[in-house]
Amino acid sequence: SQQGEEDPQALSIQEGENATMNCSYKTSINNLQWYRQNSGRGLVHLILIRSNEREKHSGRLRVTLDTSKKSSSLLITASRAADTASYFCARRATQGGSEKLVFGKGTKLTVNP
Amino acid sequence: DAGITQSPRHKVTETGTPVTLRCHQTENHRYMYWYRQDPGHGLRLIHYSYGVKDTDKGEVSDGYSVSRSKTEDFLLTLESATSSQTSVYFCAISESGGGREPQHFGDGTRLSIL
Numbered sequence: 001s002q003q004g005e006e007d008p009q010a011l012s013i014q015e016g017e018n019a020t021m022n023c024s025y026k027t028s029i030n031n032l033q034w035y036r037q038n039s040g041r042g043l044v045h046l047i048l049i050r051s052n053e054r055e056k057h058s059g060r061l062r063v064t065l066d067t068s069k070k071s072s073s074l075l076i077t078a079s080r081a082a083d084t085a086s087y088f089c090a091r092r093a094t095q096g097g098s099e100k101l102v103f104g105k106g107t108k109l110t111v112n113p
Numbered sequence: 114d115a116g117i118t119q120s121p122r123h124k125v126t127e128t129g130t131p132v133t134l135r136c137h138q139t140e141n142h143r144y145m146y147w148y149r150q151d152p153g154h155g156l157r158l159i160h161y162s163y164g165v166k167d168t169d170k171g172e173v174s175d176g177y178s179v180s181r182s183k184t185e186d187f188l189l190t191l192e193s194a195t196s197s198q199t200s201v202y203f204c205a206i207s208e209s210g211g212g213r214e215p216q217h218f219g220d221g222t223r224l225s226i227l
Contacts, residue, residue, distance in 0.1 A: 033215060042117075042203055042218030043156070088156070092212030100171065101212035105155035 005104055006089055012110040019076040021107040023089030024069075030092055032072050033101070034063055037086045046074075046087075079111045116140055117219040119204050125225045132191040134222050136204030138184075144207045145187040146171075146216065147179060149200040156203065162187055163210055194226045 007022045023032065031050045035043040047063045049056045049072065056063050062075040076083055086106040093102040116139030126132055136145060146161040148171075158171030160179040168179050176198060178190045191198055201223050205216040 031212070033212075040220075042220045043205075043216075045215035045217065048215055090212070098169065099211035100158055100161075101216060102158075103156040105153070 006087070006107040008107060010108045012112065013079060015079060015081055015111055015113050017079055019079050019083070019109055019111070021074045021087050021109070023072045023104060025091055026070065027093065029067070032065060033090045034074050035088045035090060037088065037106070043088060081111050081113045083109060084111045085109060117204060117206060117217060119219040119222050121222060122220070123223045125227065126194055127227055128195060129193050132194050132224065134189045134202055134224070136187045136219060138206050140206060141184060142206040142208050144210045145181065146205040147187070147189045148203045148205065149173065150203060151200050159189065196226050198224065199226045200224060
């Protein structure tokens with residue numbers, strides 16, 4: 001499959017704890033993107049990390065990329081109930097002879113108050 | 114939030130009927146996409162457009178057609194709906210294609226085909 005694969009599929013934590021989600025892929029990339037989806041809403045872009053970058057931060061979010069292991073992780077620090085959502089990684093992949101964004105199946109995060 | 118409006122937001126219809134979903138954007142982005150989201154499959158690309166009257170197929174295009182007569186509107190048509198097309202459909206836009214830049218999504222259309 002050309003999809004990124006998120007791990008775990010579901011994660012339940014307490015408010016204030018950190019949440020780590022992982023994404024693995026099989027072929028080379030030039031960027032990897034993370035999105036959040038709240039229940040009943042569309043996906044919202046969080047962070048784009050390019051293949052020559054190892055780490056990026058945005059507020060309480062930290063994304064790392066290890067191209068040698070073909071994996072990325074999304075860390076949410078000091079989680080809040082409002083962080084409850086599904087999180088998806090997406091990467092450029094060649095489909096039908098052209099490059100497209102291919103999404104993984106997501107990690108469902110529940111933050112308990 | 115990016116100015117993307119999908120209509121209708123919910124629709125229930127019967128097998129064999131035609132269905133058209135509309136995506137309207139106010140961002141003047143060149144690229145527009147239609148995805149479907151199903152449990153166990155994640156988000157899959159149906160069709161996309163890279164300009165007015167310029168469209169191409171995605172991963173799951175069978176049974177769907179699209180049209181883009183104006184920059185701001187991208188229509189998805191199910192000519193003869195089947196129960197397997199019951200899904201949540203998302204429209205997305207981006208300034209450039211090929212996954213080089215982030216995509217911005219509408220809030221989806223929940224389509225049920227009985």
